[in-house]
Amino acid sequence: MSERERRFRRGQGELEAQVLAALGEAPGPVDAAWVRARLGGELAYTTVITILTRLLAKEAVTREKSGRAFVWSSAADEAGLAALRMRRVLDGESDREAVLASFVTSLPPGDERLLRELLERAEEPED
Numbered sequence: 421m422s423e424r425e426r427r428f429r430r431g432q433g434e435l436e437a438q439v440l441a442a443l444g445e446a447p448g449p450v451d452a453a454w455v456r457a458r459l460g461g462e463l464a465y466t467t468v469i470t471i472l473t474r475l476l477a478k479e480a481v482t483r484e485k486s487g488r489a490f491v492w493s494s495a496a497d498e499a500g501l502a503a504l505r506m507r508r509v510l511d512g513e514s515d516r517e518a519v520l521a522s523f524v525t526s527l528p529p530g531d532e533r534l535l536r537e538l539l540e541r542a543e544e545p546e547d
Contacts, residue, residue, distance in 0.1 A: 435463075436480075439471050440494055440501060443481060449491035480504060 442458040443450070456468045472492050475481040480501055483490040496504060513519045524532060 435467075435471055436475060439468070439475065440480060443492060443494040444497070446493070449484060449486070449493045451486070451489055451491050455492065478504070478508070 438459055439455055442455050445458070446454070452465060452468045452472060455472065456463055456465055459468070472481060472483070476483055476492075480495050481492050482495050483492050494501075510516060510519055524535065527535065
């Protein structure tokens with residue numbers, strides 16, 4: 421690997437994060453060429469399509485047909501995407517109760533209190 425390749429090599433998930441950030445700034449659904457241009461235009465078009473397709477499989481983006489191509493949108497805001505990642509981790513574990521218990525007991529008191537308030541609000545019947 422050349423020095424130039426080492427300097428420009430991205431960390432795992434960094435490219436996905438950049439694509440999601442670009443979609444978050446988009447004026448609406450955009451095509452892959454728009455995303456590619458937003459990322460600087462140096463990536464191959466096929467690389468952008470691959471990342472978008474991976475994000476689609478993770479339910480982090482949506483796509484719809486527009487003519488002969490697809491247009492892409494972020495499926496959620498930053499908080500929603502973080503929640504999606506947390507749910508995926510939880511879904512991958514066999515003992516959900518143990519994972520949740522460990523998570524809750526590791527929270528700082530303020531976060532634990534906030535989580536309890538949010539759970540209470542979620543249980544309240546809507547008018």
